[in-house]
Amino acid sequence: MTKEPQKIKYLDGIRFKRAINAAAKRLIEKHGHLNAINVFPVPDGDTGSNMAGTMKSIVDSSAESKDGTINGMSKVIADSALMGARGNSGVILAQFLCGFSEGVKDLKRVSPPDFIKASSVATKRAVESIANPKEGTILTVIREWSEHLTNNADKYKDFQHLLQDSLRNARESVQQTTEKLASLKAADVVDAGGLGFLYLLEGIVEFTERGSLNKSDTIKNDVVIEETEENAQSKVAVDSLEFRFCTECMIKGTDINTTTLREKLGQMGDSLVVAGTAETVRVHVHTNQPEAVFAIAAEFGTVDCRKADDMLAQHLELTAGKGPKVGIVTDSTCDLPDELMQEYGIRFAPLRLFLDDEEYIDKLSISTGEFNKRLRVSRSARTSQPAPADFKHLYDDMQALYDEVVSLHVMAKYSGTLQSAATIGKASTKPVYTVDSQTLSCGLGLVVLEAAKRARSGMSAEKIMAAARKDIKNLHVYVAMDTLDFAVRGGRMSRGVGAIAKLLNIKPVLEFDARDEGTVKVVEKGLGRRMAELKLLRRIEKAISGRSNPRIAIAHVAAEESAEHLGHLIAERVGIAPLYTIEASPVLGTHSGPGACAVAVLTD
Numbered sequence: 001m002t003k004e005p006q007k008i009k010y011l012d013g014i015r016f017k018r019a020i021n022a023a024a025k026r027l028i029e030k031h032g033h034l035n036a037i038n039v040f041p042v043p044d045g046d047t048g049s050n051m052a053g054t055m056k057s058i059v060d061s062s063a064e065s066k067d068g069t070i071n072g073m074s075k076v077i078a079d080s081a082l083m084g085a086r087g088n089s090g091v092i093l094a095q096f097l098c099g100f101s102e103g104v105k106d107l108k109r110v111s112p113p114d115f116i117k118a119s120s121v122a123t124k125r126a127v128e129s130i131a132n133p134k135e136g137t138i139l140t141v142i143r144e145w146s147e148h149l150t151n152n153a154d155k156y157k158d159f160q161h162l163l164q165d166s167l168r169n170a171r172e173s174v175q176q177t178t179e180k181l182a183s184l185k186a187a188d189v190v191d192a193g194g195l196g197f198l199y200l201l202e203g204i205v206e207f208t209e210r211g212s213l214n215k216s217d218t219i220k221n222d223v224v225i226e227e228t229e230e231n232a233q234s235k236v237a238v239d240s241l242e243f244r245f246c247t248e249c250m251i252k253g254t255d256i257n258t259t260t261l262r263e264k265l266g267q268m269g270d271s272l273v274v275a276g277t278a279e280t281v282r283v284h285v286h287t288n289q290p291e292a293v294f295a296i297a298a299e300f301g302t303v304d305c306r307k308a309d310d311m312l313a314q315h316l317e318l319t320a321g322k323g324p325k326v327g328i329v330t331d332s333t334c335d336l337p338d339e340l341m342q343e344y345g346i347r348f349a350p351l352r353l354f355l356d357d358e359e360y361i362d363k364l365s366i367s368t369g370e371f372n373k374r375l376r377v378s379r380s381a382r383t384s385q386p387a388p389a390d391f392k393h394l395y396d397d398m399q400a401l402y403d404e405v406v407s408l409h410v411m412a413k414y415s416g417t418l419q420s421a422a423t424i425g426k427a428s429t430k431p432v433y434t435v436d437s438q439t440l441s442c443g444l445g446l447v448v449l450e451a452a453k454r455a456r457s458g459m460s461a462e463k464i465m466a467a468a469r470k471d472i473k474n475l476h477v478y479v480a481m482d483t484l485d486f487a488v489r490g491g492r493m494s495r496g497v498g499a500i501a502k503l504l505n506i507k508p509v510l511e512f513d514a515r516d517e518g519t520v521k522v523v524e525k526g527l528g529r530r531m532a533e534l535k536l537l538r539r540i541e542k543a544i545s546g547r548s549n550p551r552i553a554i555a556h557v558a559a560e561e562s563a564e565h566l567g568h569l570i571a572e573r574v575g576i577a578p579l580y581t582i583e584a585s586p587v588l589g590t591h592s593g594p595g596a597c598a599v600a601v602l603t604d
Helices: 013-037 047-062 070-084 087-103 112-128 138-151 159-179 182-187 192-210 232-236 258-265 290-298 311-320 338-343 368-375 388-399 417-426 441-457 461-473 485-489 495-503 529-544 560-574 586-592
Strands: 245-252 269-276 280-287 302-310 326-331 347-349 352-355 358-361 381-384 404-409 432-436 475-480 506-513 519-527 551-556 580-583 597-602
Touching: 013 047, 013 070, 013 192, 047 070, 047 087, 047 192, 070 087, 070 280, 087 112, 087 138, 087 192, 087 245, 087 269, 087 280, 112 138, 112 159, 138 159, 138 192, 159 182, 159 192, 182 232, 232 311, 245 269, 245 290, 258 269, 258 280, 258 290, 280 290, 290 302, 290 347, 302 311, 302 388, 326 388, 326 417, 326 441, 347 388, 352 368, 368 580, 368 586, 381 586, 388 404, 388 417, 404 417, 404 441, 404 461, 417 432, 432 461, 441 461, 441 475, 441 551, 441 580, 441 597, 461 475, 475 529, 506 529, 519 529, 529 560, 529 597, 551 560, 560 580, 560 597
Parallel strands: 326 347, 326 404, 404 432, 551 580
Antiparallel strands: 245 280, 245 302, 269 280, 352 358, 352 381, 475 506, 475 597, 506 519, 551 597
């Protein structure tokens, strides 16, 4: 005769930890199914892994804690959840546990009514952490579970009754998610995060019924949710995503204003979750600008645990095994439109900029347009290579998705960027191939774009690197300068020569010679801008003469009208419209000054 388990009238710290461990065990066992049905908010198949990773972090970090109070143990568990939170559902779960810890503050143990009140606080905090929550997600399941507890609080005499009764409600809530979100209905699945929360409850119920973490049989289900290991992502396959990178980080500081942080990050993408306390905050957002997210986070404290996963690459790999095996990295001197960077999943390491000795992070804490605008009235301007940590974070992110990485950078002759990339790349867990582009700006942009196209076609990293080096030898980058003041200020031209050139209205045309390590050379001089343009056009004609597949790009330094005019002239003269026209990165403006226009010509 089976002995009835003793009724549980309270939870203290030790019991709570055992219940959490049981919940983690159940979810980790089932995480493969959660991955298989993960289609919302993005069909990238990682919800199970993220929730399991979050729970494993809790179990590992709290293992040595012997705090017998629910107040003390819940804080240990909440802190562990924040430190190890992964993915949308993982961060929501961490915020729920932080809220629960808040709800049991100063309590040594909790009765069922205390537990219900704490769960209500936890639910409120979880909902608050989400910007624009959707019905049919883990939040819906948590909220309906908590509301059921509150509505039935008077009838619960012990935790077994409370948990069993609310578990039935949670199952029904999970099953109903299919009808609440179009993507779930199209794939004929329930929400993966909501089901993950249900698995946690099942693990706790099993523990309270058996008093053991050993699984002997399944829990009796009134509502059956079918499980399959067949990936549902193929039923909602996509070729593009509005926001491509699942971006996360941890912020540590004092009196962190999460409301202001949420407002700033809300402009960067969707699926935003800001969870934590005034001292420790976990951020999750889907965005196209991971580096900009990290820059905003840095305004509020020290940023750690940075991660940016390419969700489109994950999805393509899941649905057809057609995701690229090689990731492409560059630096912020690369002038390539955002839409192309996003389309091909290209990531960049930002250079540091200094305007009148004030430091900025290129394209992150200051836009290219704002830098070039302020450049005209600045007393001094200079650039510095990216921090080694930037490359470390980039390569870690890329290697989580790709087998190899090709990293293409501004010419080594004038910058230490390549050396920094190579040093960090050598210590990486997977191969990182670094390439000296021997150029910059839109010239680097064209080389990087070709590398990204080859990666998408399935070419290996070594072949991409070899092809890029051939591209570099077939690349010409010309710069028509409007002022020589910055050349004089930077010491590349004497004051006397600069004064004479200015007096005679001489406009030089420079070339960054990729056949000579990117050495800058004056190749033409024109009396006035129009004559300089004509000489530049002749250079372009010569560069494409007898060559196939010419591609042209233009970058300008606060000179949009001049760049558009030059683009029309090129199209009329050589019959080739530029692939794109873009505002030039600050490194070009620092050396050539406002009004400059760069033209890159790449041929086969």
